[in-house]
Amino acid sequence: MTLARKCVPFTPFDGDLKRMSIALVTAGGVHLREQEPFNIADELGDLTYRVFADDVESTQLMVTHHHYDHTDADQDINVVFPIDVLRDLAAEGFIGGLARKHVGYMGYTMQLKAMYEGTAPQIANEIDRGGRADAVVLTGG
């Protein structure tokens, strides 16, 4: 579905955060060390994304991205992908828990049409059908 930019899709949040499973999505180039890094050599960018399970270890995550300074994320991935922070909020009862799937991709691309019509709906499908998230927190990097 295409939507003019001036229209804003909006789903009201109906419920209690304490019962909700939350998913994370970041454009900050986060991936597992064992996953293929994003292709920073291609000046057109990289349209792919990486999926992480809810039990992902933050120490196994890293950043491949050449359009921002990720030295802080290299020390603590939570500054762009707050997976341990989300676990803290689940432990303190602020949210119900973590959704089954979380997503990292590299937000830099020159192929905007392919990003908007391909990658974005694919990530939404992962979160919707695969992850069963009740709500999603996104970060730009």
Added chain:
Amino acid sequence: MCHRTVVAVQREIEMRGIPTVLITVSPEVSAQMRPPRALYPKGFKIGNSLGRPNMRELQRQVLRDALSLLLENTRPGSVVTREYPDYGEQYEPPHVRN
């Protein structure tokens, strides 16, 4: 750029009927794409969406505030700014050139 495409992903998820909130450290760029809900932690630099490394209590507060926007009567398409003095030195966000 990342702060632009991330809103495209956010809007797609929202169209599936799942509520979303964006944490952006490039509020003008994100606002151009009209995010359903967004939090700008004022003065945080690019690469520090949640704050600085290992500042876990600050990171928790930013994430709690972002999630709390789901419960608030925010205006779709706008970015809510919050201040976090514990972050320390503040940075000027990228500005959109017209």
